[in-house]
Amino acid sequence: MDTVDVVVVRAGVVGLAIGRRLALDGLDVIVVEAEDDIGTQTSSRNSEVIHAGIYYPRGSHMASACVRGRDLLYRYCEDRGVAHQRIGKLIVATSSAQLPELARISVRARGNGVDDLKVLYETELHDLEPDVHGVAGLLSPSTGIVDAHSLMRSLRRDLEEAGGSVAVCSRLTGGSVRQSPVVDVNDSTVACRWVINCAGLGAWDVARSLQGFPAEHVPPRHLAKGNYFRQASGTAPFGRLVYPIPIEGGLGIHLTLDLDGRARFGPDVEWIDDLDPHAAPYAVDPQRADLFAAEIRQYWPELADDALVPDYAGVRPKLSGPGEPARDFLLQGPADHGVAGLINMFGIESPGLTSCLALADDVAATVTANPLR
The missing domain is CATH 3.50.50.60 (FAD/NAD(P)-binding domain)
Known part of the structure; x- marks a missing residue:
């Protein structure tokens, strides 16, 4: 033995x-x-995002581990030469109805020790990222990306x-x-x-x-599949990650960039019953592209028709299911x-x-x- x-x-x-x-x-x-x-x-x-610690309930293990882990991870990547970039991200309110939730996110972030968020109003948002549509936003300079x-x-x-x-x-x-x-x-x-x-x-x-x-x-145990799409061609005209207001079960279909500047979109939230290897659990249904495009156009109206092609998917192990906190x-x-x-x-x-x-x-x-x- x-x-x-x-x-x-x-x-x-x-x-x-x-x-x-x-x-x-x-x-x-x-x-x-x-x-x-x-x-x-x-x-x-x-x-492959290094999160700042914005969204999680104050006092939660998620919040404390994310804020501590973010700083540890940046230092580790710098010391070891692991490819990463402190690229920053925008959380965008696309209508006035979303402004109260944007304010709640800002308060929650401060409670978690994220003290570098900057509120951007419509003109400032447009100056920073001209192709983003929104009435206001939060800029998170501490958000980054890493080669996982x-x-x-x-x-x-x-x-x-x-x-x-x-x-x-x-x-x-x-x-x-x-x-x-x-x-x-x-x-x-x-x-x-x-x-x-x-x-x-x-x-x-x-x-x-x-x-x-x-x-x-x-x-x-609950399983939430997250699908990703990418652009069929061309590049997205953004220098930062772009996130919508969060949705139930996830952070919404956001735009992330890899270290080569290529854009991908996702994940969505698709609740599944089991992880059956015979059912190709990581396959992305091309028909979800229309749903993705509708969500993306709320903050990037100029997304071209037929611009999205399936990329990859992951499955999140969750302790809460649909409709649960x-x-x-x-x-x-x-x-x-x-x-x-x-x-x-x-x-x-x-x-x-x-x-x-x-x-x-x-x-x-x-x-x-x-x-x-």
């Missing part, structure tokens, strides 16, 4: 950040990944240089947390002192597969579920990428507060 200090389940950006942090702390860490490469699910199917794949490769490199390891094609199939944790990975059994379940979409299945974990601590990140440690040596992470959706280094610090604090047996 193999023995390590920590098994981290899945090598998304959060799992790699946690593995890196614990390895730097001197623990013997292995990150197990079921797929044949790192970051193939949620971490590689998002907008380069970030994950850098985190993996740090982890391995600190003595940890990443095992791809290694699926956790079960285990027990009745005494000291034991997990089954492929055909092997691994004994450890800590299991960090940050399996994203699969975190619920991992928790249920661990004998001795009380089922009542597994929350409901948004829920916070859920990090369960021994103090929450009563099981020694286990941390579960549920509902790590946006701003999970931005928050990855802060979440790693939070996990490390829990591990430190509960010394290895």
Whole structure:
């Protein structure tokens, strides 16, 4: 039987950040990944935005982790040469009816410690981005973009240089947390002192597969598919990201730019029942282009007809479903579920990428507060 200090389940950006942090702390860490490469699910199917911390309820884990994580991530990318850009973004009210919500967003952001937002009125908005239609907006200078794949490769490199390891094609199939944790990975059994379940979409299945974990601590899971479209040709005439007023379940169909200046639009919110690999869950329905175009034209009226083609899609693991209030990140440690040596992470959706280094610090604090047996 193999023995390590920590098994981290899945090598998304959060799992790699946690593995890196614990390895730097001197623990013997292995990150197990079921797929044949790192970051193939949620971490590689998002907008690659470094969020400022604007939208989340004051006092929430999302808010604190995003603001802390944003600063940590910018410093990390600068130190490691990870491609990124502090490009800024506009949140746009396209009608006077949206002005009260824009004001609420501004107040919430200040409560979260985001103190660099600037209110733009119609003329200022037009001067900054002439092709944006809106009656007012908020400029967020701290919002940026990052090459998520380069970030994950850098985190993996740090982890391995600190003595940890990443095992791809290694699926956790079960285990027990009745005494000291034991997990089954492929055909092997691994004994450890800590299991960090940050399996994203699969975190619920991992928790249920661990004998001795009380089922009542597994929350409901909801899946929100987010589709993206890109321009068939040409470039969008914007120098910043452009976001509408948020909608239920997401931040609305926004315009983001990659590091080469190419525009993409999304995600929308398409609630799905399950992630069936036989049903091509990441396929984008071209017929959604008309819906996208109608939403985009509210802030960019000059979008050409037939300008959009399908790009890619991702699925967000959510703790709240349609019509329900948004829920916070859920990090369960021994103090929450009563099981020694286990941390579960549920509902790590946006701003999970931005928050990855802060979440790693939070996990490390829990591990430190509960010394290895």
